Every structure is written in C-alpha cells, then in structure tokens.
Amino acid sequence: MNVSILAAMDRYRGPIFDEAVQIPVVGRADAALSANDWASLQAAFAEATMQSRHSIVRRAGSMKGSEDFYRGILESNPRDLLAATVLADRYVRMAWEARGRGSFNTVSPQGYATFQGYLRTAEQILIGVCAQQPQFAPAWAVRLFTATGLSLGTAEILRRYQRLSSSSPHDLHAQFITLQDLLPKWAGTWEMAHDFVWECANAAPAGSPNAALVVMYYLERLISDDVSGVEEVLRDPQVRHEIAAAAQRSVKNPAFDAKADKVFALSLFALIFSLLEDWPSAKDCFTRLGPYAVEAGWEYFGEDPSAVFNEARQEAMSKA
Amino acid sequence: MINLAQVDSIPVVYTEEGPPLAGLVFRVGSADELLSQRGITHLIEHLALHRLGTTDYHFNGTTAPYFTSFFTRGDPAAVVAFLEQVVSSLNDLPIDRLDIEKGVLRTEEDGRSISMVRQLNLWRHGAVGRGASTYAELGLGGVHPYDLTRWVSRYFTRQNAALWFSGMEPPAGLRLNLPSGAREPIREAVSMLPTTPAFHPEFPQHIGLHGVVKRSTAAMVFAAVWQRELFRRMRQENGYCYTPTVDYSVSDATQAAIIAIADIAPELREAALGEFIDTLASLQWGELNPSVLEEVKTTSRSALTEAGAEASRLPGAAMDLLLGRPIMPIEALRAELEAVTPADLHAVAAEVATSALLLTPAGLTADWAGFARVPDTSEKAVTGRPFVPINDPDYTLVIGVDGVSVVNKAGPMTVLYQDCQAMLTRPDGARTLIGADGVICSIEPTLFTLPEGMLDTIDQHVPPDRVVRLPSRSPEQIPMPPQDRTGQAVPSDDSRSATEPGAYEAPSQPGAPVSRGLGPVARAGVIVAIVVLGILTAMLVLLTLALLIPAPDADPEGIVFVQVFFSVLAVACAGGIVGLSFLLRRH
Numbered sequence: 001m002n003v004s005i006l007a008a009m010d011r012y013r014g015p016i017f018d019e020a021v022q023i024p025v026v027g028r029a030d031a032a033l034s035a036n037d038w039a040s041l042q043a044a045f046a047e048a049t050m051q052s053r054h055s056i057v058r059r060a061g062s063m064k065g066s067e068d069f070y071r072g073i074l075e076s077n078p079r080d081l082l083a084a085t086v087l088a089d090r091y092v093r094m095a096w097e098a099r100g101r102g103s104f105n106t107v108s109p110q111g112y113a114t115f116q117g118y119l120r121t122a123e124q125i126l127i128g129v130c131a132q133q134p135q136f137a138p139a140w141a142v143r144l145f146t147a148t149g150l151s152l153g154t155a156e157i158l159r160r161y162q163r164l165s166s167s168s169p170h171d172l173h174a175q176f177i178t179l180q181d182l183l184p185k186w187a188g189t190w191e192m193a194h195d196f197v198w199e200c201a202n203a204a205p206a207g208s209p210n211a212a213l214v215v216m217y218y219l220e221r222l223i224s225d226d227v228s229g230v231e232e233v234l235r236d237p238q239v240r241h242e243i244a245a246a247a248q249r250s251v252k253n254p255a256f257d258a259k260a261d262k263v264f265a266l267s268l269f270a271l272i273f274s275l276l277e278d279w280p281s282a283k284d285c286f287t288r289l290g291p292y293a294v295e296a297g298w299e300y301f302g303e304d305p306s307a308v309f310n311e312a313r314q315e316a317m318s319k320a
Numbered sequence: 321m322i323n324l325a326q327v328d329s330i331p332v333v334y335t336e337e338g339p340p341l342a343g344l345v346f347r348v349g350s351a352d353e354l355l356s357q358r359g360i361t362h363l364i365e366h367l368a369l370h371r372l373g374t375t376d377y378h379f380n381g382t383t384a385p386y387f388t389s390f391f392t393r394g395d396p397a398a399v400v401a402f403l404e405q406v407v408s409s410l411n412d413l414p415i416d417r418l419d420i421e422k423g424v425l426r427t428e429e430d431g432r433s434i435s436m437v438r439q440l441n442l443w444r445h446g447a448v449g450r451g452a453s454t455y456a457e458l459g460l461g462g463v464h465p466y467d468l469t470r471w472v473s474r475y476f477t478r479q480n481a482a483l484w485f486s487g488m489e490p491p492a493g494l495r496l497n498l499p500s501g502a503r504e505p506i507r508e509a510v511s512m513l514p515t516t517p518a519f520h521p522e523f524p525q526h527i528g529l530h531g532v533v534k535r536s537t538a539a540m541v542f543a544a545v546w547q548r549e550l551f552r553r554m555r556q557e558n559g560y561c562y563t564p565t566v567d568y569s570v571s572d573a574t575q576a577a578i579i580a581i582a583d584i585a586p587e588l589r590e591a592a593l594g595e596f597i598d599t600l601a602s603l604q605w606g607e608l609n610p611s612v613l614e615e616v617k618t619t620s621r622s623a624l625t626e627a628g629a630e631a632s633r634l635p636g637a638a639m640d641l642l643l644g645r646p647i648m649p650i651e652a653l654r655a656e657l658e659a660v661t662p663a664d665l666h667a668v669a670a671e672v673a674t675s676a677l678l679l680t681p682a683g684l685t686a687d688w689a690g691f692a693r694v695p696d697t698s699e700k701a702v703t704g705r706p707f708v709p710i711n712d713p714d715y716t717l718v719i720g721v722d723g724v725s726v727v728n729k730a731g732p733m734t735v736l737y738q739d740c741q742a743m744l745t746r747p748d749g750a751r752t753l754i755g756a757d758g759v760i761c762s763i764e765p766t767l768f769t770l771p772e773g774m775l776d777t778i779d780q781h782v783p784p785d786r787v788v789r790l791p792s793r794s795p796e797q798i799p800m801p802p803q804d805r806t807g808q809a810v811p812s813d814d815s816r817s818a819t820e821p822g823a824y825e826a827p828s829q830p831g832a833p834v835s836r837g838l839g840p841v842a843r844a845g846v847i848v849a850i851v852v853l854g855i856l857t858a859m860l861v862l863l864t865l866a867l868l869i870p871a872p873d874a875d876p877e878g879i880v881f882v883q884v885f886f887s888v889l890a891v892a893c894a895g896g897i898v899g900l901s902f903l904l905r906r907h
Contacts, residue, residue, distance in 0.1 A: 124690045128605055152594065
C-alpha cells in the first residue's frame with residue numbers, strides 16, 4: 001500500500017480520542033459504571049494513575065441519570081469519598097447542562113439560577129470531602145471547576161490548585177483546568193495564564209508532558225478575540241521560540257518516551273507544529289501518536305476534530 | 321482550693337493562696353441597658369469610684385456586657401476600706417459629678433473604633449441586649465439622677481452581687497450595706513438572623529465569624545485549636561493573613577460565643593476566605609493532628625496547675641455564682657481537660673458551623689459554601705404617607721401609624737414604633753429611629769416638605785423612654801437642599817445616607833443603605849454643559865433653517881452639504897443634552 005491509500009484510510013477512520021479505548025483501566029471503569037457495579041469501579045480507580053483517576057471521575061460525572069446511583073452509594077456509606085466526588089462532578093455537569101455553553105448573555109435567569117444551585121451543591125459536598133481527606137486530588141480537581149463557575153476568583157483557584165498539587169505534583173489534568181480558569185475568558189489575564197504554564201513546564205522534570213500547556217496557551221491565544229489573526233500569532237518569533245523550548249522540555253526530550261500520559265502532549269504538539277508548518281516535527285508527533293489523540297485543541301479548528309486531525313496528519317505526512 | 325463564704329448575705333469565693341486581691345461583682349452590664357439608656361451602668365461604675373480618686377489604693381472598675389466589677393489590691397484593711405467606700409458611693413452617688421463624668425465617658429467613647437467584634441454582635445443581636453452593648457453610649461446625655469438611683473436599686477443589690485478574695489480570708493469586720501433586691505438573670509440573647517449559617521460582606525481586610533456553642537471545656541479547647549490551625553494554614557503556610565485570633569467568651573449560664581477573626585492580605589482575600597472556610601470544615605470533618613490537641617492541653621494544663629491557678633479563677637467563679645453555676649473544683653476542670661477528645665472538637669465545630677455568622681471581606685459572598693446572605697433591607701415598608709425629598713427622587717420616606725420606612729432602589733428600611741430601641745432627636749427637628757434589628761431610619765425635616773404636625777405623629781407613637789435628645793447642631797451640620805438648575809432647592813450633601821443618624825456617628829449599621837448622588841460641583845458642571853449644548857443646538861437649527869432661503873448665486877449641492885452637516889451637529893448636541901439630563905436624573 002502506498003502512502004496516499006494509508007492517508008485516505010486514516011481520513012476515513014479518524015483518530016481514537018476515546019480514553020476508554022486508549023487506557024484499559026478507564027475502559028474497565030466505564031464498563032463497571034454501565035453495569036452499576038460500584039465495587040469494580042472502585043477497583044479500577046484504585047489501580048489507575050492519577051490522570052486516569054481524573055478521567056474516571058469526569059466520565060462518571062458525565063453519565064446522564066447516574067446521580068441517583070451515586071447518591072445511593074453515598075447513603076449506604078457516607079464516608080465513600082469517591083462516590084461523593086463523582087456525585088459532585090455529576091452536579092457540575094448538570095449545572096453546565098442547565099446553563100448552556102454560550103456566553104453569559106445567552107443564559108436565561110432561570111438557567112443561571114439552576115447553574116449556580118447545582119454548583120453550590122457540588123461545592124458543599126466537596127468541602128466535606130476535602131476536609132475529610134485533604135490528599136484526595138480528584139476532589140480538588142472538581143473544585144477547580146466549581147470555583148470557576150461560582151466566580152470565586154483567581155486567588156482561590158490558585159489556592160485550590162496548590163492544595164491539589166501538594167498531594168499530586170505536576171498534575172497535568174489539574175494544570176489544564178487551572179490554565180482555562182486563568183484565561184481572560186474566565187477570571188484571569190493572559191499574563192497570569194502565561195506565567196502559570198511556564199511555571200508548570202519548568203517545575204516538572206525534564207521530559208514530562210507538562211510543557212504541552214504552553215502549546216495550549218498559544219492555541220487559546222490563536223482563537224481568542226484579542227488577536228487579529230492566527231497568522232499574526234504564528235509569525236511572532238517569540239511564539240516560535242517558546243514552542244520550540246516547550247518541545248525541548250517535553251516531546252523532543254530524550255526522557256519523554258519513558259513518561260506516562262504521552263498522548264496529550266504529542267497530540268497538542270502535532271497540532272501546533274502543523275499550524276507552524278514545521279512538517280518534520282509534526283510528522284514525528286503524528287507517527288509517535290499512532291491512532292490515538294486528544295480532542296483538546298483540534299476542536300478549535302473545525303466542527304469535526306477528527307477531520308481536522310486527519311487533514312493535518314495527511315499534510316504532515318506528505319510534506320515532511 | 322476555692323472556698324465559699326458569705327459577707328452580709330453576699331456570696332463569697334476566696335483562696336488563701338495568691339496575691340492579695342479583692343473584687344466585688346454585680347450581675348449587670350451594658351447588655352442589660354436599653355439602647356436609649358446606653359452608658360448608664362458605665363456611668364454608675366465611674367461615679368462609684370470617684371471618691372476614691374485621691375487615695376493610694378490600686379483599684380479599678382470595669383463594665384462588661386453582663387458584669388460590672390470593682391477590684392483592688394492591698395492588705396485586708398485596705399480591701400475593707402475600698403469595698404465599703406464603693407458600696408457607700410453606690411448608695412449615695414456623687415450626683416454633683418454627673419456632668420463631668422459624662423464628659424470623661426464621652427472622651428473614652430471617642431477612642432472606640434468600629435471593630436469586628438462589635439459588628440458581629442450587631443449583626444447577630446441587632447440593637448437589643450448584647451447588640452445594644454456594641455453601640456455608643458447614647459443614653460449619657462439624658463441620664464437624670466433619678467434614673468441612676470433606679471438603676472442602682474434594681475441591679476446593685478446584695479442579691480445581685482458576689483465577692484472574691486485571693487491571698488486572704490474574707491476580712492473580718494467587712495460590712496457591705498447593699499440594698500436588698502433580686503438576682504437578675506441574663507436575658508436570653510435574641511438573634512436577628514433569619515437563618516444560620518449566614519454571611520454578610522463587611523470589612524475589606526478582615527474575615528470574622530461568630531458561633532454560638534454550649535459552655536464547655538471542649539469548646540474552650542476548640543477555640544485554642546482553631547486559632548492554631550488558622551495560624552498554621554493562613555499565616556505560616558500561605559501568608560493569607562497576619563494574626564488570626566479565636567476567642568471563647570461566656571454569653572450566659574449555658575452558652576458561649578466563639579469569635580474568630582483574621583486580618584487578611586487584600587490581594588489574596590478570595591483565597592483567604594476559601595482557606596478560612598476549609599479550616600473550619602477540616603475541624604468539623606477532618607482528622608485532627610493529635611499533636612495540636614496535645615499542645616493545647618499542655619498550655620491549658622499549666623494554667624490549671626501553676627501557682628496562683630486557683631486565685632486567677634476567682635473573678636470567673638464569682639460570675640458563675642451570679643449565674644447560678646456550680647463552682648467546679650480545679651481537679652474536676654483538669655479531668656475535663658484531659659477527657660477532651662477529637663470527637664468532642666468535631667461536635668463543637670459542628671455547633672459553630674451551624675450557628676455561624678460569617679462577615680466576609682467586602683465584595684465576597686459565601687453562599688457557595690452554604691451560608692445564607694443576611695438581608696440588607698427590611699421585609700416590607702409600612703403603610704402610610706409617602707414623602708419624596710425635595711428634588712431627590714432616589715428615595716421615599718413613608719410615615720405610617722405603625723412605623724417609619726425609608727424606601728430606595730435596594731428596598732425598604734423599616735423601624736416599627738413598637739420595636740424602636742432609640743429615637744434620637746435634634747432641636748432642628750431631625751429624628752433618627754433605630755429598630756430592634758439595628759435598622760436605622762433618619763428623617764431630616766429640612767429635606768422634605770412635611771405637613772405641620774407630621775413629626776408629632778412619630779413622637780406620639782415612640783415610647784418616651786426610647787427618646788434620646790441630642791444637642792443642637794451648627795447650621796452647616798444641618799443638611800439643606802442645594803440649588804438645582806431651576807433655582808429651586810435640592811438636597812445638598814452628596815454622600816448623606818438616607819438613613820444616616822444625624823450627627824450621631826454610629827458604627828456602620830447593618831442594612832443602612834447609602835444613596836450616593838453627584839456632588840454639588842459635578843451637578844453644577846452638568847447643568848452648565850446642558851445649557852451650553854442647548855444654545856449650540858438652537859444656533860445650529862437656526863443656521864440650517866436660514867440656509868433654506870434660496871440665494872441666487874449659491875451652489876445648490878454645497879448648500880445641501882452644509883445643511884446636512886449642521887443638522888448632524890444639531891442632533892449630536894441634542895443627544896448630549898439627553899445624555900446629561902439622564903445622568904442628572906439618575907443621580
């Protein structure tokens with residue numbers, strides 16, 4: 001088979017974004033949830049890495065109608081912190097469903113009241129969880145969402161991030177949410193977000209995926225209303241320099257392959273190198289990704305992130 | 321050990337160990353006063369000590385919310401002389417000193433600042449009892465010698481007194497000829513909070529929390545543990561605040577208040593509030609570091625075992641006698657201390673959390689953490705005649721048969737006559753009514769066109785013992801309606817609150833809305849701008865019309881262009897006028 005046939009197949013198949021397929025333990029947790037099998041879910045959670053634990057909580061929270069199940073578990077064991085955390089995450093999801101994803105002025109007063117109500121319920125559950133077990137990072141991660149929705153301010157968001165990182169340092173998922181919270185679209189500023197991503201990138205050991213947050217930061221700049229165009233950002237030598245430095249700390253670092261959670265970083269760098277038309281680097285990332293990717297970033301450049309991904313990959317493969 | 325005795329049927333607690341000290345305590349204090357009498361107990365305390373002013377005794381007096389104490393240091397003979405002099409002065413107050421002592425107290429009063437503790441008590445208890453004790457000493461001006469005698473004969477009685485002595489037995493030959501009366505229990509503290517836990521934004525740089533708990537050794541230990549935890553988490557680990565404090569104070573025979581205060585770094589106030597709330601939650605639900613409890617026990621233990629431990633308990637023991645509480649042997653207190661477990665602390669934390677009144681940093685809420693916002697306004701306005709201030713449509717004064725309301729955009733502020741704790745009056749006619757919940761309604765007659773006799777209606781309904789007559793104000797202190805653009809009078813003082821109580825500088829009152837307007841200078845500027853724009857508009861319109869008259873040798877296209885240009889300018893000027901008028905009206 002030649003390259004063009006492969007590319008055509010890829011375009012048809014699309015990358016695998018689903019973490020349940022990428023990570024077996026997340027898949028097992030999903031299966032346990034579908035079967036209302038709490039013991040198996042706990043077992044999967046126990047053996048998962050911290051990043052997968054966050055995934056398990058978020059996937060449990062996104063399962064429609066599951067709140068009654070979690071409430072039942074919590075009633076029979078009020079000290080079940082995992083049940084309390086997924087219930088809180090479920091309330092966060094319900095809050096956003098009530099609000100809608102649009103900008104603030106698209107939200108009805110009723111929708112906003114319901115949004116706030118669910119978020120408060122979630123927050124008050126999590127205050128209890130974090131009081132009982134301050135080292136339980138997944139609960140702090142959900143508290144990053146509630147802090148944003150409840151407009152508790154950047155100082156409080158950073159406090160929560162610090163509380164989380166004291167038990168789970170260099171936590172990519174938490175850093176990703178915190179970055180979102182620190183952007184101007186929420187309570188923060190570009191400077192604050194920029195400082196944060198580089199602090200995370202520099203603090204993590206060489207070869208860690210955390211420097212990919214720098215990419216995420218620039219993707220946010222690219223799509224924000226504050227800049228006049230994608231081209232302008234991409235032409236900026238400072239941007240190119242920072243992306244290169246971030247790549248050297250992560251995907252292009254010799255220590256990278258030995259680390260966990262590689263997909264997130266490779267996927268983001270594949271995207272930014274494609275945008276920068278650095279095709280050899282992009283091709284390298286796509287090749288190492290194999291069939292996997294994360295949706296983050298790709299979704300900003302088209303309705304169908306798979307199509308965007310495939311187009312970029314095809315271009316990288318042919319032009320490199 | 322603490323011994324019990326009696327002197328002239330006044331109960332006594334004493335120890336023979338410790339320094340030679342003595343005290344006479346009465347179960348009366350500022351929380352027993354009506355707001356309109358505020359200061360009467362303090363005034364009596366000062367008068368009772370006056371005749372001792374020139375002696376060499378080491379003595380002092382204090383007036384607290386629930387107790388008034390006189391104490392001295394000296395040999396038994398000096399103690400006898402002191403106590404007999406105090407009692408003799410109480411029986412025959414130096415009334416000739418009344419005006420001078422009032423002046424002394426007013427000077428003391430001026431030094432008082434608005435504090436978190438006062439605000440917490442004000443929000444919790446309004447203007448009644450413990451809440452009233454947070455107010456300025458409003459009653460001093462109107463106190464009559466007759467009021468003093470009545471107050472003394474009710475509260476400064478043998479049945480309402482207790483004595484304590486350390487370093488001596490009750491001195492032989494001590495005779496205290498106090499009048500006979502009755503024991504005065506502490507009136508049950510009223511809460512003005514519709515629900516708890518509750519919050520209200522207050523000071524920019526402080527967080528304060530007031531909780532109500534059962535009196536216990538565990539609650540005292542809890543306060544110390546909480547202070548340590550706040551210090552560790554908010555100061556040492558994060559630098560959110562400088563000096564957090566937690567105080568335990570007895571409210572009555574069964575209840576105590578726990579008050580936590582943190583002075584916070586303003587730029588980190590959101591995080592400070594988050595950590596403050598999480599710290600209390602940790603004490604309620606979390607695992608307690610055993611070493612913290614042990615450290616607190618060690619400190620408290622030494623206070624119960626060191627030399628003079630019994631003697632230092634005496635003033636508190638005398639107060640307990642007055643509250644009808646048993647005097648616990650120190651061994652029992654030690655045993656109670658040792659028995660305090662983490663579970664006990666969790667229980668106290670739960671009591672604090674459910675009864676909490678949290679004053680958040682200004683601008684921050686705590687509804688997200690389950691605290692209900694304390695309403696800023698009254699439930700409803702009274703029915704009655706509405707009056708709008710001259711040229712100031714921002715608020716309405718309603719005078720009814722049940723009470724008075726001031727209604728502005730935020731809602732009504734109402735004082736019912738039956739709930740009125742004090743009505744401050746001025747010779748110029750100003751009236752300031754303060755309700756039981758601390759709501760203030762001020763009436764400045766100069767700002768309204770009130771019909772004859774309207775103020776009398778109010779005066780007739782407010783009970784006479786609630787009226788506080790304040791001295792007259794200088795003319796510039798009396799608010800006057802300033803000139804508006806038509807030359808009519810409009811209200812002057814741009815920052816005057818609709819509810820500001822005249823010249824009485826109250827601590828910032830709960831629920832006192834402030835209606836702010838344009839300053840007189842800004843107002844004048846806006847008016848001038850409107851007039852200038854008006855003239856400009858008229859000129860432009862005239863010019864445009866003038867160009868309609870055909871001129872024989874003019875370029876028709878050029879004229880149309882100029883007409884359009886002038887019209888656009890005229891419309892712009894008119895728009896400016898509308899905008900400025902709106903600004904003027906809105907404020």
